[in-house]
Amino acid sequence: MRAGGGAPLPLRIAARLLPADAREEVLGDLLEKWVGEVRQRPWLGRLLWAWRQPWIALLARLRYGHRPVARGARFTRVRPGFSLLDWKLGFRMLIKFPVLSLVGGVSLTTVIGLGAGAYHLTKQFLWPSLGLEEGDRIVRLEHFDVASRTGREIRLEEFVAWREKLTQVGELSASRTSRRTLVAPGSVDGGVRSAVVTVATVTASTFPLTRVRPWRGRVLTEADERAGAPDVIVLGHELWQEQLGGDANILGRELQLGRERVTVIGIMPEGFAFPSSNDAWTPLRLGELDPFSAGIAVFGRLAPGASLESARAELSAVGGQTAAEVARRSGELTTASTGDSVQPLVQSRVLRFLEPRDIAFGDLLGIAFGVFLFLLGVAAVCTSVATLVFARTAMRESEIAIRTALGASRGRIAGQLFVEALVLVLIAAGVGLGVAQWAIKYWMSGAIDPSTETLPFWRRDSFDLGTVLVTVGLAAFGATVVALLPAVKATGGSMSESLKSTSAGGSSLRFGGVWSVIIVFQVAMTVLCLPFGVGFVRDNWRAQLAGASFPAERYLAFGLAVDPSSVVGPQTPRALSLELAERYEALSRGLEGEPGVEAVTFGTGLPGMVGSYADFELGSSAPNSVQTVRTWARPVSVDVRYFDVMGLAIVAGRAFTPADLGATNGPIVINESFAKELGENPLGARVRAPPTNANVRRGLSTENEPGPWFEVVGVVRDMGTAATGPDLGGAANVEDRMTFHPAAPPVSPFRVYVKTAEPAELAPRLRAMAARVDPGILLIDPMPLDVAIDQSHRLELITALAGSGGVFLCVLLCSASLFALMAVAVAGRTREMGIRIAIGAGRPTVLSALFGRVLLQLGAGTLVGSVLFVGMAVIVLTDGGPGIGQLTEYVSGPLLMVALVMMLVGLSACVVPARRALRITPVEALRD
């Protein structure tokens, strides 16, 4: 372009704001006007005229700058930047560049899917919704113990009084939940299914309260609540489908529920599990129960015109009177005298059924920071994909130059590139949304983590409109990032340069400083994340690959509980414990009489299968000696015959004997991993549980005092069923540290292990036998022990697979970007290399000129990533972890390996472009 030619600055600016083909002529016109007339005006007039021209030029461009498609168009209008052709072209590009489509698509699918899933789960956690009609008016009523600041159970008599007196809360309902054994019609021996189900015993008002109608049959009515009425049950849709095979004739049929026979009167719609995660509903018969019995949950709906505040005020008054009346008759205290005043010990309060979570400002900041980090991650991935898209754009430079020459504006070309990116991102978003939806449904179905099966009904597994909109927003954000940089670069240069370069077989597009920063950042992030990723994946795979040190396939494992309704007399925790112990004795006697059964034992679980960590402090055999060293382990309560029945070898000391039950020295057996913590001779060492929150929750200590001392009497071989502990890279600690405590039945949770040659065959016989022994016995998930171990490791397997995929994707994306960088670098320097080769330059010289920049970027990225990694490792590993010596050992190996891998990956990505560069002939390079 010609220089300004002496034109005043504003006129030159005005010309720059016009389309390229109009600039010179308009500048000439403006200069002509300036010289001929304006220059004669006073200085202010000249100034004003001149500085108005840029604005006028901009407005003229906006209003008249676009060219109509052809003569004869009826009305001129601003055409949108996209057309159907762009979308078609976008799909064609996907097919034409399959590697980019695959690498970019998978990367975008991953981040968008993660975003959708994270948004859904966060929303479920922070802002749950019942999903019932006017669900925000459903409230729960509860007692609050002022002294202990915990909930206090509501008695039936109080509920009856509230139902009569409260006016601000209507449709008052009560519920009591228990686990029961449900046996389908027919004979148990005939192979009919039985299952442990969660049953809510509710007042009939529960159903009108939810405003949910039955899917089939009817719901409970007041007639069903009366004493002596026939026993009936309403089934949940899932129970009917999964346990009763969706039997169309189920209404009116009889089922065995614990010790009762109940008639099915209705089926609720899919997803209904009010008030939490119930499978079925039976009537709560107030007349048949002890009015002082407790353990009920009370719900209601705010009456028309009532507010939460008015309901609270009313219950505060009514609840106090009722509690005092009930307490007077039962002899309990409900108030305490403090000097002249009388303070209530128990408060009655009304809360929303789903009380909005109280989010502190710090939490909000945390959420905002998390969102920021996630968007940064999305931007990083999108930028990597943008690198690939830019390389693709560089290969199409001639096409873009010709389109520009034919009259396509910069906006039009940018619009086309945006649509092409949008096609890729939208497909990725669709797949990501689908995969995330499937993953959440799979997870919430209990297939990975059985505890998710009992999630309350308002924890939905289906994405709602909000999640879809967030995904669309993420896709738009991603498409903008992916398209923006390539579009700006591709349309920012001179058309004539582009045409010249493309006719010479080269490219005028260059990766500039921004791209160098991107590549360095990308390599650095890969170097930073890979060692952690590799370590994480290694640990999870090791858990998968580790085999049990005992023949797990020869054991049948199941949980044992008792149906409270089958207990005669008061259902106190102690009474239930005694019942459970008695029924275990009866069941184990029966089992040991079964053919093929060798022995029966029990425990709270196997390593890695159950239990949380507890804190311990170490002592020694010397009395009153306490080391300040604290450690952690998983405590397990076991039968005294446990090691013998499970075939676990005692490597030092002894196993338990019946005399250890209740022994004053608190004998324990520890596993080999824990024994290593205690030095060469762990026998006689003492450990105890300090007063930490975890220990208080487990009942191992009180809030202020440590628990009793335990003396190590034996060391058992590691079971080989658990992952490593939290020691990073600690090859010595292959298994969690364990403490085994002798116990008499029952323990909680109560898991029974039956040694038998064919556990899979024993499982159905076990159910039949349990039903014969006592229908009140609850058998929970009987299955061969090896299957149970595999199931408990499923989460680790999924994590290992996902982690492996993530690491692979990280390396793939990084190498693809480097490949793209090299491909464009070669394309851009075709002519230069041809000339160099023509005048006799050797291959090494050409390659070093070409790859110097890539090597520099690889080196800089590796260096930055290594420094960051070492910094993070110092923080992570020295904060309560191993010392600096082990740190060096841990850091140096993986880091060197990853740095080497990155250099290899980067150089491998350069091989194909390098070969292409060396094949360029001088004739090819110089043709023009």
Add this chain to the structure above:
Amino acid sequence: MARERFGELEERVILSLLQLGGESHAVPVAERLTRVTGREVSPATAFMVMRRLEAQGFLTSSVGEPDPVRGGRPRRTYRVVKKAILPILRESRREMLALWEGLQPMLDKP
């Protein structure tokens, strides 16, 4: 489908061009419009309008010799394609006259 009418500024530019003998470059057109309407029109605006009319086939253009007054830049002269514009101008004038019909006495009143 044939175009029915020009935009207001387009029509004024075309009429100015016709008044200037059917051909001119942007500066005289802009100056004439400024003088007649009393509202300043920039040569840049006049140029962009004529450029667009050319793209639609209502004008043709040619580039002259470099002019020192214009910093050595050539002048682009636009010419009216009468066959294309006259039917639209006729229709536009007819419409305007029809709209004004009978209103002259009202305008003549003091």
